[in-house]
Amino acid sequence: MTITAELMTQIREITQQLRHHNHCYYVLDNPEISDAEYDQLYQTLKKIEQQYPELISADSPTQRVGGEAISVFSPVNHRIPMLSLGNVFNQAELTDFDRKLKDRLEDNHELEYCAELKLDGLAVSLIYEYGQFKYGATRGDGVTGEDISHNLRTIRNLPLSLNTHQPPAFLEVRGEVLMPKAGFDKLNAEALATGEKVFANPRNAAAGSVRQLDPQIAAKRPLAFYAYAVAHIEGQTLATQQYEVLQWLARLGFTVSDEIRVGQGVGFAQQFFDMIQQRRPQLAYEIDGVVIKVNEIAKQQRLGVVSREPRWAVAYKFPAExxxxxxxxxxxxxxxxxxxxxxxxxxxxxxxxxxxxxxxxxxxxxxxxxxxxxxxxxxxxxxxxxxxxxxxxxxxxxxxxxxxxxxxxxxxxxxxxxxxxxxIARCSGDFYCEAQVQRRLAHFVSRKAMNIEGLGERWLEQFLELGLINHVADIYSLSKDKLLNTVIEGMGERLADKLLTAIEQSKQTTLPRFIYALGIRGVGESTALALAQHFGDLDAIQQATLDSLMAVPDIGEVSAQWIVAYFAESIHQDRIAQMRLAGVTWPRMEQRAEQPLEGQTWVLTGTLSTMGRDQAKAKLQQLGAKVSGSVSKKTSVVVAGAEAGSKLADAQKLGVVVWNEQQLVELLATHELS
CATH class of the missing domain: 2.40.50.140 (Nucleic acid-binding proteins)
Known part of the structure; x- marks a missing residue:
C-alpha cells in the first residue's frame, strides 16, 4: 500500500500526542486524558506501524515495550569519567568541606550551593545526538560501563526525543534509574503471589531490572529516570549555574529531583538537610541523604576533581537508622x-x-x-x-x-x-557437604568468574536436588534433553535454550577468570590475575611448587600451601580435565617480565594534582609495585601529595623513604608511563 503524506502526518500527530501525554503522566504526574483514551491512541499507532513496519522509528512510543533480548552487555567507554561522591555525616564535616573549598578558591565569601536529593538508585549515562536518544550505559568502574540501551528505552519517563526545536548536536546526561516505593511494593506483592523471589529494597530491584538481557522484563518493571547533571554538550552553550542546568533539563523533558534549592553557605545546606530528613518518609522514592554542589559551574571547573570524586560536591548522608x-x-x-x-x-x-x-x-x-x-x-x-x-x-x-x-x-x-x-570454623565435609557444593557452583557461574548469565541459585538448587549436576564440570554436560525430560519447575524450551547458549558462551573465557572460578581458598581476582601473568598457562600453575608460587607477587606461604593442596587433589584434576574436554578454553597469557619495581611496596597519600591516586596506583602496579593502604617497616616508598595526613607521619616515624609528587612523575616518565 502507498505511504501518503496524510498517513505520515497522522503518525507524526499521534506520536506527538502520545509523547505529550507520557510526559504529563510519568514526569509531571498530571494526566490530561483517561487511560482508555491513551490506550486508544496507542493502539491506533500500533496498527499503523504493523501495516507499515518501515515507518517504525526507534523513538516511537510503541518501542518502549522491549524488543529482542541481547546475549551480552557491550562495554562503553565514558568520554568523561563517571565520578562518585565523597561523604560527610555531620555539620562539622560539612563545615570542613566548605572551608577546604574556600581555601582552594582563595575566597572568604559564603559559597552559593545547589542542594538536591541523593537518590538511591543506579547511576547511568545517556547519550543524545541532535535530540535523539542513541544509547545509555551504567557507571561500571567509572571509566567503562555496560550498554543497557535496550532496557533504558523501556523506561516511560525517559525521553527518547528531546522536547526542543533546537537540540544540541551532542548531549550526555547523567542521572539515576530508580524504582518508586509504590511500584516496588506492587512488584514484590506480585512476586509473593506467584512464589517468585522478592527484592530486598528498591535500589536492588532497579539495578537488577536495568541489567536484564531481555528488555521485555525491564518493560514490566516500574522504573523511573531522574536527571541530575550534564556531563558534556556540543553545539550549544551550557548554563552557568547547576540550578539553571537542572531547569533546562526539565524543559527538555527529563524528570529532575522534587526538591532543588539554592542558598548561601553551610547554614543553608544544614537547614536543607534537616528539612529533607523530616520529609524523607513521605517521599515517593528512597533517598539516603542530600547532595550539596557548588552552584556556579565556573567554580566547579576551577575546583576540579580529586581521585574519583569532584571537589565541588559532597553527599551529606543520613545517619544509620x-x-x-x-x-x-x-x-x-x-x-x-x-x-x-x-x-x-x-x-x-x-x-x-x-x-x-x-x-x-x-x-x-x-x-x-x-x-x-x-x-x-x-x-x-x-x-x-x-x-x-x-x-x-x-x-x-x-x-x-x-x-x-x-x-x-x-x-x-x-x-x-x-x-x-x-x-574461623569450617565444615570438614568438603565435596560431601551440599551447602559447600551449592555455593561453589554459585561462585563458579558468577559474573566475575565464568559469567553464565541466567544460571542463578534457584536453578542450581533444583539441578542439585534432581541429580542433574553434582559439581562444576557437570554444568557442561547439561543438554536440552536433560533439561526438558526432567520435571523442573519453571523450565520451558525457550529458557532451556537460553541457559544452554549462556553455558556454551562461557566456554570461551580467560585464564584469570577460570582460576578465580575454581574457588581456590585464598585466591581472589587479583591473585588469579597474578598467577596467570606469572605462569602463563594452567598446566604450569598445576605443577608449581611452594617456592615457585611464593615468587609470585602478593602470594605468601599460607596462600601458596592452599594452592598446592588444591591442585594435588585428584578430584580437582579430574574436573578441570572434564571441563577442558567439554571445550572450556582460554588464550595463553603473556608471562609478565621482571618489572623495575618488583617486590617493592608503595603507599600513596594526600592529593596528587597531576593525576588521581587511582591512576598513580595503576601506573605503579604496571611497574610491578604493590600499592598498599597502610605504612609499615616493609614499605619501600611513601608518595606524599598535598594535605598528606597520618600516613606521612607514620612514614617519618618509621624512617620510610618519602617522595613528593614530582619525583613520582619523573619516575613514571623515565619508564614512559606518565
Whole structure:
C-alpha cells in the first residue's frame, strides 16, 4: 500500500500526542486524558506501524515495550569519567568541606550551593545526538560501563526525543534509574503471589531490572529516570549555574529531583538537610541523604576533581537508622570453603525502609565481642542504609542461652574444625557437604568468574536436588534433553535454550577468570590475575611448587600451601580435565617480565594534582609495585601529595623513604608511563 503524506502526518500527530501525554503522566504526574483514551491512541499507532513496519522509528512510543533480548552487555567507554561522591555525616564535616573549598578558591565569601536529593538508585549515562536518544550505559568502574540501551528505552519517563526545536548536536546526561516505593511494593506483592523471589529494597530491584538481557522484563518493571547533571554538550552553550542546568533539563523533558534549592553557605545546606530528613518518609522514592554542589559551574571547573570524586560536591548522608529487637536464635551457614558464619535470627523489625529478620554476625569472635546470647535485646542498624548489623547488646536476658559453635556441620553432619587462631570454623565435609557444593557452583557461574548469565541459585538448587549436576564440570554436560525430560519447575524450551547458549558462551573465557572460578581458598581476582601473568598457562600453575608460587607477587606461604593442596587433589584434576574436554578454553597469557619495581611496596597519600591516586596506583602496579593502604617497616616508598595526613607521619616515624609528587612523575616518565 502507498505511504501518503496524510498517513505520515497522522503518525507524526499521534506520536506527538502520545509523547505529550507520557510526559504529563510519568514526569509531571498530571494526566490530561483517561487511560482508555491513551490506550486508544496507542493502539491506533500500533496498527499503523504493523501495516507499515518501515515507518517504525526507534523513538516511537510503541518501542518502549522491549524488543529482542541481547546475549551480552557491550562495554562503553565514558568520554568523561563517571565520578562518585565523597561523604560527610555531620555539620562539622560539612563545615570542613566548605572551608577546604574556600581555601582552594582563595575566597572568604559564603559559597552559593545547589542542594538536591541523593537518590538511591543506579547511576547511568545517556547519550543524545541532535535530540535523539542513541544509547545509555551504567557507571561500571567509572571509566567503562555496560550498554543497557535496550532496557533504558523501556523506561516511560525517559525521553527518547528531546522536547526542543533546537537540540544540541551532542548531549550526555547523567542521572539515576530508580524504582518508586509504590511500584516496588506492587512488584514484590506480585512476586509473593506467584512464589517468585522478592527484592530486598528498591535500589536492588532497579539495578537488577536495568541489567536484564531481555528488555521485555525491564518493560514490566516500574522504573523511573531522574536527571541530575550534564556531563558534556556540543553545539550549544551550557548554563552557568547547576540550578539553571537542572531547569533546562526539565524543559527538555527529563524528570529532575522534587526538591532543588539554592542558598548561601553551610547554614543553608544544614537547614536543607534537616528539612529533607523530616520529609524523607513521605517521599515517593528512597533517598539516603542530600547532595550539596557548588552552584556556579565556573567554580566547579576551577575546583576540579580529586581521585574519583569532584571537589565541588559532597553527599551529606543520613545517619544509620537504629532499632531494638530480640535475638531469638542463631543459625550457622556454610560457605563455599566450608567456613561457618553465625546468622542472628531476630524478631522482625522495620529499619531504614526494610523489615529485618536475619543479620550476619561474621564469626564467633564478633559474638564474643558483643557478648551476645539468645534472648538478649540488641540494637540493629542498616550500615549505609543497606547492610543490617548488630551494633550492641542493649539488655541481657534474664534466662540467657549462650551461643555455641556446633561440633558438626548443620548440613552434612561432618566434623567442624577450626584454624590455628580459632577465629574461623569450617565444615570438614568438603565435596560431601551440599551447602559447600551449592555455593561453589554459585561462585563458579558468577559474573566475575565464568559469567553464565541466567544460571542463578534457584536453578542450581533444583539441578542439585534432581541429580542433574553434582559439581562444576557437570554444568557442561547439561543438554536440552536433560533439561526438558526432567520435571523442573519453571523450565520451558525457550529458557532451556537460553541457559544452554549462556553455558556454551562461557566456554570461551580467560585464564584469570577460570582460576578465580575454581574457588581456590585464598585466591581472589587479583591473585588469579597474578598467577596467570606469572605462569602463563594452567598446566604450569598445576605443577608449581611452594617456592615457585611464593615468587609470585602478593602470594605468601599460607596462600601458596592452599594452592598446592588444591591442585594435588585428584578430584580437582579430574574436573578441570572434564571441563577442558567439554571445550572450556582460554588464550595463553603473556608471562609478565621482571618489572623495575618488583617486590617493592608503595603507599600513596594526600592529593596528587597531576593525576588521581587511582591512576598513580595503576601506573605503579604496571611497574610491578604493590600499592598498599597502610605504612609499615616493609614499605619501600611513601608518595606524599598535598594535605598528606597520618600516613606521612607514620612514614617519618618509621624512617620510610618519602617522595613528593614530582619525583613520582619523573619516575613514571623515565619508564614512559606518565
Amino acid at each position: 537504629l532499632a531494638s529487637t530480640i535475638l531469638e536464635a542463631v543459625d550457622f551457614q556454610v560457605g563455599r570453603t566450608g567456613a561457618l558464619t553465625p546468622v542472628a535470627r531476630v524478631k522482625p523489625v522495620f529499619v531504614g525502609g526494610v523489615t529485618i529478620s536475619n543479620i550476619t554476625l561474621h564469626n564467633m569472635d564478633e559474638v564474643r565481642r558483643l557478648d551476645l546470647a539468645i534472648g538478649d535485646t540488641v540494637q540493629v542498624c542498616r550500615a549505609g542504609d543497606v547492610i543490617p548489623k548488630v551494633t550492641q547488646r542493649l539488655q541481657r536476658a534474664e534466662h540467657r542461652q549462650l551461643i555455641a559453635l556446633p561440633t558438626h556441620c548443620p548440613i552434612c553432619q561432618s566434623a567442624i574444625i577450626q584454624d590455628e587462631k580459632g577465629v
